[in-house]
Amino acid sequence: MLEMSTAVHAQMVTHCWAGLPLEACGLLAGTGDSATACYPTANVAESALVYTVDPKGFLHADRDAEARGLTILGVFHSHTHTAAYPSPTDVAQAPDPDWHYVLVSLADPTPVVRSYRIASGNITEEPVVLVR
Amino acid sequence: MPVEVRIPTMLRSHVGGAATVAVEGTTVREIVDNLVTASPTLVGQIVTADGTLHKFVNVYVNDDDIRYLDKLDTKVGESDTVSILPAVAGGS
Secondary structure (H helix, E strand, O other), rough: OOEEEEEHHHHHHHHHHHHHHOOEEEEEEEEEEEEEEEEEOOOOOOOOOEEEEEEHHHHHHHHHHHEEEOOOEEEEEEEEOOOOOOOOHHHHHOOOOOEEEEEOOOOOOOOEEEEEEEEEEOOOOOOOEOOO | OHHHHHHOOHHHHHHHHOOOOOOOOOOOHHHHHHHHHHHHHHHHOOOOOOOOEEOOOEEEOOOEEHHHHOOOOOOOOOEEEEEEOOOOOOOO
């Protein structure tokens, strides 16, 4: 399960909409399985099909999260026209089996947010629980 | 004097769970070599067998990406911080 504050959810979805027509991405931080901070980053791939989290954005997010007593616990990115499900590329490049991988689909006017665990090539969906 | 090296979450199990490790070295290559000597399960995770930085790893000395400096031969001073971060990418 990924617990997510409504503020993080809003910030994440807003960043994804703002990134159109390209894929948008960012990092999530918090404690345990609770995301309490969102770090929107640049997609340095600048593509509607692939994303690469700006390494410097990751560096700054990592430092800020640590200063706040938080840990980077996952990454989010948008799929501009496809479903909120990890692609083969997402699976192949998932860096940390302990992370939460959040997909935001913008295929429809109402965004769809889903979260997954990706480990050893296996995809397991988990519920996203919003909290105030 | 050892240099502070920040370890990404996915590699912390190799260093006893530490988020930062003090490692001796005057270049990034020396520091990585000493880090791997102390934690042998890290072999191949940061620097590949051919001696180059793994393409899915980013290394910063303070705020500078070593790919834009002298890569693994980038000099490191005792007051510098080396940060190892994974490349995070994917696509639809």
